[in-house]
Amino acid sequence: MTARAGSQPDPYETGDDGTSNAMFAALLEDSAEELYESAPCGYLSTLMDGTIAKINLTLLDWLGMEREAVVGRMRFTDLLTMGGKLYHETHFAPLLRMRNEISGIALEIRQADGDRRPVLVSSAVKLSGNGEPLLIRTTLFDARDRRAYEEELLRERKAAEEARREAEADRARLQDALAALQQSLLPTTLPPVPGLETAAYYRAASPDQLGGDFYDLFPVDGKSFAFFLGDVCGKGPQAAAVTSLTRYTLRAAALHDPDPVSALSTLNTVLHERYTGGDPRYCTAVFGILEPDPATGxxxxxxxxxxxxxxxVLRADGRVDFLPTPGGVLVGILPSAPFATASTTLAPATLSCSTPTASPRPAPDRTAPPCTATRRCVPSPPPTPAGPRTPSSRP
Amino acid sequence: MDIARRNNVTETGNPDGPTVVLAHGFGCDQNMWRLTVPALVAEYRVVLFDYVGSGRSDLSAFSEDRYASLEGYAQDAVEVAETLDLRDAVFVGHSVSAMIGVLAAGMAPERFGALVMVAPSPRYIDDEGYRGGFSAQDIDELLESLESNYLGWSAAMAPVIMGNGDRPELGEELTSSFCATAPDMARVFARTTFLSDSRDALAGVAVPTLVLECTQDVIAPREVGAFVHKAIPGSTLVTLDATGHCPHLSAPEATNAAITEFLAGLR
Structure with missing residues (x-):
């Protein structure tokens, strides 16, 4: 665009040459009557009973009908589909009576060729000077494209709702499967151990995810019981596979040789051999043997x-001791791993083992405190100790 | 449960007069009767209510199971009558409510002593030897129209539309919520209404009954009015010089005159 000196011509001035004057005059010859008849929308005036008194050419063209067949002979509802008539009688007409105007109602008109044309209908009641309704003026806009668009939206919304329902059903099925799988990784109940009360608290971090924590307690021979508790690195299906392998390996190992170091060494070998290469899997674990003595309790x-x-270890007098096991390394990470041992006697006392991930999500209904590596979380004074009622002794 | 609130019950008129219950049909709510009420208030106690799912009823009380049959709606009417302990009330029902009134009078005969049926139809879909005026496909079209026109209803508006007896109603609010029904509930009411067949219930009507029909009514053609009149023993048929399905709106004077004349004859 070039800069111009002087004033800009006003686009609304008719100009000096006679050309644009003539064009404007031609445009203004579009009379009100012409505008009514050929407007880009349908016009309709009806008596209060719906009888059509006036209709424009545009609407007659849409209908494919002659003026003589319509004016004075048909009612507005005669132009509608049956469903549209029902809607008109139950919603449109009462609302129009109530408000004297109504706008943007989606209806369909029936054409002479049998096709239907979606339209958006607005009506207003013309009132006399003293407020008496005289006639109804109605405008109809062709809404074919708009209706197609709305139908597309509706279709997509229905598809989205269907997809959501399916996704919810899938999720419920997945959660059921996960819960069943998770249950298979844990004992359903703890066996009774003479002279001991046992309790376990397990809470999954999320119903959508398998946890990597595991524990078990089971008899190994007529007299003693084995227990273990641990935490597989990671979560999800891979961790669950390791958990499963770990649990059944430890159970089998304990039946073969109930020595704690021996059991963990077997697990170490199994995990290390199974998960060589780019996907090392390992866990932390405590494995122990409980030997109740019926004579001493x-x-x-x-x-x-x-x-x-x-x-x-929570003693009867309220003292809390770690049962330190220094030097034990992660299970499965080295071909041959040293494991630290410890021993004590519960007389009476509470032995508490937990996984580090158990404590961040406290639950009010727990039966055992979620002790990890701190002493503070053990309640004081101590609860009535479970187990044998004899003075404590330490190794 | 607070039935008065659930069904947005409104009482007006002469508390010492006989009771007239005005029940709206499918589509809108008790405001449909706003041109009828003035003709009754001097002599009659007038009770209005909204069916659950319509108008300012408690939408949370809606159950698709209950309202899948007209008996569910009739139960609403009976419960309103029980709550107000009505005896021998005149049940004025428009459109589908006329048939709901027949069912309600059958369920609680001591509550309802007479029926006024405004533009009734016991069956909308044509049947062998019976012309109701509609095909099953027409009803599907109506459901489509409902789907395309929420008429100002939106989830955000629902609490405003819902019954709230503590607040004075503003006229503007009233017109904006009038006919605005939650689409899901409107669909249930439409299906229940237009797929219903209560022809068998007509012969059991044992109370004085006035049948009002219009000369031109798309929804309840004159054959249907004649059918209802013939099926109800001793009923009176009045053909109003009115077009459309809502003579109480389009021809209120004639409608009111017919109703009040019938009511006077009961006293």
Missing amino acids: ETAVRLASGGHPPAL
């Missing part, structure tokens, strides 16, 4: 730990 505990936080 005491229970001897021998345990070994591989990289797991130490167990806590």
Whole structure:
């Protein structure tokens, strides 16, 4: 665009030459009558009973009908589909009576060729000087494209709702499967151990995800019981596979040789061999043997730990001790791993083992405190101790 | 449960007069009767209500199971009558409500002593030897129209539309909520209404009954009015010089005259 000196011509001035004057005059010859008849929308005036008194050419063209066949002979509802008539009688007409105007109602008119044309209808009641309704003026806009668009939106909304329902059903099925799988990784109940009360608290971080924590307690021979508790690195299906392998390996190992170090060593070998290469999998674990002595009522505990936080012992007098297991390394990470051992006697006392991830999500209904590596979380004064009622002794 | 609130019950008129219950049909709500009420208030106690799912009823009380049949709506009417302990009330029902009134009178005969049926139809879909005026496909078209026109209803508006007896109603609010029904509930009411067949219930009507029909009514043609009149023993048929399905709106004087004359004859 070039800069111009002087004033800009006013686009609304008619100009000097006679050309644009003539064009404007031609445009203005579009009379009100012409505008009514050929407007880009349908016009309709009806008596209060719906009888059509006036109709424009545009609407007659849409209908494919002659003026003589319509004016004075048909009512507005005669132009509509049956569904539209029902809607008109139950919604449109009462609302129009109530408000004297109504706008943007989607209806369909029936054409002479049998096709239907979606229209958007607006009506207003013309009132006399004293407020009496005289006639109804109605405008109809062709809404074919708009209706197609709305139908597309509706179709997509229905598809989205259907997809959401399916996704919810899938999620419910997945959660059921996960819950069943998770249950298979944990004992359903703890067996009774003479002279001991046992309790376990397990809470999944999310119903959508398998946890990597595991525990178990089971008899190994007529007299003693084995327990283990640990945490597989990671979560999800891979961690669950390791958890499953770990649990059944430890159970089998304990039946073969209940020595804690021996059991953890077997697990170490199995995990290390199974998960060589680019996907190392390992866990921390405490494995122990409980040996109740019916004569004294005491229970001897021998345990070994591989990289797991130490167990806590809550004595009858309220004292809380770690059961340290220094030097034990993660299970499965080295071809041959040293495991630290510890032992104690519960007489009476509470032995508490937990996984580090158990504590961040406290639950009010727990039966055992979620002790990890701190002493503070053990309640004081101590609860009535479970187990044999004899003075405590330490190794 | 607070039935008065659930059904947005409104009482007006002469508390010492006989009771007239005005029940709206499918489409809008009790405001349909706003041109009828003035003709009754001097002599009659007038009770208005909205069916659950319509007008300012408690939408949370809606149950698709209950309102899948006209009996569910009739239960609403009976419960309103029980709540107000009505005896021998005159049930004035428009459109589908006329048939709901027949069912309600059958369920609680001590509550309803007479019926006024405004533009009734016991069956909308044509049947062998019976012309109701509609095909099943027409009803599907109506459901499509409902789907395309929410008429100002939106989830955000629902609490405003819902019954709230503590607040004075503003006229503007009233017109904006009039006919605005939650689309899901409107669809249920439409299906229940237009797929219903209550022809068998007509012969059991044992109370004085006035049948009002219009000369031109798309929804309830004159054959249907004649059918209802013939099926109800001792009923009176009055053909109003009115077009459309809502003579109480389009021809209120004639409608009111017919109703009040019938009511006077009952006293």
